[in-house]
Amino acid sequence: MKIKDSANQLLLAFESSLALNGNRMPNEPLFAGVDLGTAYTVTAVVNAAGMPVAGALTRSRSSIRDGLVLDYTGAIAMVRQQVKLLHEAGFTIKSAAAAYPPGTTGRNAQAFANVLEAAGLQAVGLIDEPTAASLVLEITDGAVVDIGGGTTGISVIRDGEVVYTADEATGGIHVDLVIAGHYKISTEEAEKIKTDPTQQATIFSLIRPVFQKMASIVNHHLRRHPVTSLYLVGGTSCFPGIEEVIETETGLSVERPVNPLLVTPLGIALSCLKTALGEQHGMGKTR
Ligand SMILES: Nc1ncnc2c1ncn2[C@@H]1O[C@H](COP(=O)(O)OP(=O)(O)OP(=O)(O)O)[C@@H](O)[C@H]1O
Ligand SMILES: [Mg+2]
Numbered sequence: 001m002k003i004k005d006s007a008n009q010l011l012l013a014f015e016s017s018l019a020l021n022g023n024r025m026p027n028e029p030l031f032a033g034v035d036l037g038t039a040y041t042v043t044a045v046v047n048a049a050g051m052p053v054a055g056a057l058t059r060s061r062s063s064i065r066d067g068l069v070l071d072y073t074g075a076i077a078m079v080r081q082q083v084k085l086l087h088e089a090g091f092t093i094k095s096a097a098a099a100y101p102p103g104t105t106g107r108n109a110q111a112f113a114n115v116l117e118a119a120g121l122q123a124v125g126l127i128d129e130p131t132a133a134s135l136v137l138e139i140t141d142g143a144v145v146d147i148g149g150g151t152t153g154i155s156v157i158r159d160g161e162v163v164y165t166a167d168e169a170t171g172g173i174h175v176d177l178v179i180a181g182h183y184k185i186s187t188e189e190a191e192k193i194k195t196d197p198t199q200q201a202t203i204f205s206l207i208r209p210v211f212q213k214m215a216s217i218v219n220h221h222l223r224r225h226p227v228t229s230l231y232l233v234g235g236t237s238c239f240p241g242i243e244e245v246i247e248t249e250t251g252l253s254v255e256r257p258v259n260p261l262l263v264t265p266l267g268i269a270l271s272c273l274k275t276a277l278g279e280q281h282g283m284g285k286t287r
Contacts, residue, residue, distance in 0.1 A: 001139065001141075001142065001229055001255075002255060003137055003139075003231070003255050003256075003257050004138055006138070007136055007137050007138055007257060008257055008258040010050075010051075010052065010136060010266065011136065011257055011258050011259045011262050011263065011266065012258055012259070013051060013052045014044060014052035014055055014259075014262050014265075014266045015258075015259050015262060017045070017052045017053055017054050017055050018054075018055045018056070018057060020054055020055075020056075020085070020086070020089040020091075022053055022054060024053070024054075024089075024090035024091055025047070028047055028048070028053075029047070029048050029276075030045050030046070030047065030053070030054075030091060030092070030093050031045070031046050031047070031048070031095075031096075031097075031269055031270075031272040031273040031276060032044065032045045032046075032093040032095065032096035032097070032121070032269050032272055033096055033097045033098075033099065033132070033265055033266070033267070033268025033269030033270070033271065033272050034079055034082075034096050034097075034098055034099075034112075034115075034116055034121075034265075034268065035099055035129070035132075035264050035265040035268055036060070036063075036064050036069065036075055036078075036079075036098070036099075036112055036115060037060060037064060037148055037149060038060060038064055038065055038066055038148060038149035038150035038151070038171070038173070039059065039060055039148060039149025039150070039171075039172060039173070039235060040057055040058065040059060040060055040149070040235065040261070041057070041058050041059075041060050041063075041064075041075075041078050041079065041082065042055065042056070042057045042261075042262070042264075042265035043055060043056045043057075043079070043082045043083070043086065043093075043096070043265065044262070044265040044266045044268065044269035045086065045091055045093060045269060046266070046269045046270060046272075046273055048273070050270055050273055052266060052269070053091065054086055054089060054091040055262075055265070056082035056085050056086055058078055058081070058082065060075075060078065060149075061074060061078070062074070063075040063078060065150060066101075066150040066151050066167070066169065067100070067101035067103070067104050067108070067151070067167060068104075068108060068111075069108075069111045069112065069115060072111075072114075072115065072118070075115045076115055076118045076119045079115060079116060079119035079121070080119045080120065083119060083120065083121065093121065094121065094122060095121055095122035095123070095124045095272070096116055096121045096122075096123065096124065096268075096269075096272055097123070097124055097125040097126070097127060097268050097269070097271045097272035097275060098112040098113040098115070098116050098123050098125075098126050098127075098268070099112060099126070099127050099128065099129045099132050099264065099267075099268045099271075100112045100126065100127075100128055100129065101128075101129050101151075101153060101167055102128055102129060102130050102146075102153050102154075102155045102162065102165035102166070102167055103153075103165050103166065103167050104128075109126060109128075110126070112126065113126045124272055124275050124276065125271055125272055125274075125275035127267075127268060127271045128155075128162060128165075129146060129153070129155075129264050129267075129268075130144040130146065130153070130155030130157065130162050130165065131157075131162055131267075131271075132264050132267030132268045132270070132271055133146065133231070133233045133263045133264045133267050134157055134160070134267070135267040135270045135271060135274070136257075136263050136264075136266050136267040136270065137231055137233075137257060137263065139157065139229075139231060140157065140158075140159055140160040141157060141158055141159065141227070141229075142156075142157060142227050142228070142229035142230065142231055143155060143156050143157070143218070143222060143225075143227045143229070143230050143231070144157060144231050144233060145214075145218055145230050145231065145232050145233070145234075145237070145246070146233045146234040146237075146264065147171060147172070147214055147232065147233075147234040147235075147236035147237045147242070147260075148171050148172065148234040148235060148236060149171050149172045149173055149235065149236075150169065150171045150172075150173055151167045151168060151169055151170065151171050152167070152168055152170050152171060152214045152217050152218070153165070153166070153167040153168075153234075154166050154167075154217070154218055154221045154222065156222070156225045156227060163225070164221070164225045166217075166221045168217045170210065170213050170214055170217060171234075171236055172191075172194075172235055172236040173187070174210055174213075175190075175194060175207050175210050175236065175239075176190040176191050176194060177190070178206060178207055178209075178210055179193055179194060179203060179206065179207065182206055194207075194239070197240075200239065200240055200241075201240075204241055207239075208245060211239075211242050211245040211246065212245060212249055214236075214242075214246070215245060215246045215248075215249030215250055216249065218230065218246065218249075218250055219249065219250055222250070222252075227252070228252060228253060229252065229253045229254075229255060230246065230250065230252050230253070230254045230255065231255050231256075231257075232246065232254060232255070232256040232257075232260050233257070233260045233261075233263040233264060234260055234261065234264070235260070235261040237256060237260035237261075238259070238260055238261055243256045
């Protein structure tokens with residue numbers, strides 16, 4: 001199934017709202033979502049209509065690693081900083097939903113909500129990342145493939161429910177390592193080359209094997225959980241041409257939204273709104 005135009009419009013609206021130059025409507029209720037990732041921490045803010053109005057994105061600096069909060073203090077400081085930035089731009093958020101990577105359970109999942117609370121936000125709702133992504137993409141069936149900084153996550157969704165999930169090492173960091181090794185440069189410099197649109201075509205053949213490895217992870221997990229469509233999310237999915245490698249290696253239809261990096265954070269904010277509406281109608285928390 002193709003990704004709807006409305007989903008891409010929403011992502012583009014969120015992308016522009018990151019500039020924080022939108023006008024804040026007085027007294028407009030705000031709903032937020034915080035995505036604590038290995039590479040980036042992203043906060044998304046939507047209004048009661050589910051339209052993105054603001055957001056913040058920062059490099060994570062080793063506070064989170066592959067689904068675990070390693071450095072609590074660092075993670076809290078990062079969220080606090082984003083809340084302050086949003087407040088200064090006129091978007092005062094008091095509560096937010098948190099999300100945890102697929103396969104995270106119990107206390108490890110709760111840790112993501114605890115970071116929000118410690119940063120002064122009321123944590124309303126805790127959702128798994130692929131379900132958050134599916135809220136934006138408006139999909140009920142298929143596999144969400146989240147290629148982030150540290151890992152490639154595969155989540156199979158059937159009738160709107162996550163029925164299988166796996167997360168394996170191999171993400172953007174591994175792409176950086178290959179570039180750094182080849183050019184004998186630091187991973188920071190490698191990251192700059194990788195995200196520079198004018199250099200991406202040149203390094204494509206060098207990093208193709210890393211994308212093939214990601215595809216083989218997908219193939220391995222989908223063998224027992226067949227789907228017909230893959231939906232690429234996560235920052236590494238931004239790399240032009242990665243979708244073709246995944247398509248060739250898996251033989252499946254691959255859909256990529258306009259900005260894969262922003263899908264999950266926006267979905268977390270939408271889940272915050274959904275929880276709030278559910279509570280308003282006396283339905284209790286959605287998740
Ligand atoms: N335009 C781009 N092209 C290629 N890679 C990109 C681009 N933009 C960001 N990335 C990469 O995306 C990764 C971060 O993606 P994302 O924010 O989805 O990961 P994360 O959620 O922090 O990590 P994880 O899901 O592994 O915990 C980084 O490795 C970054 O280099
Ligand atoms: Mg992630």
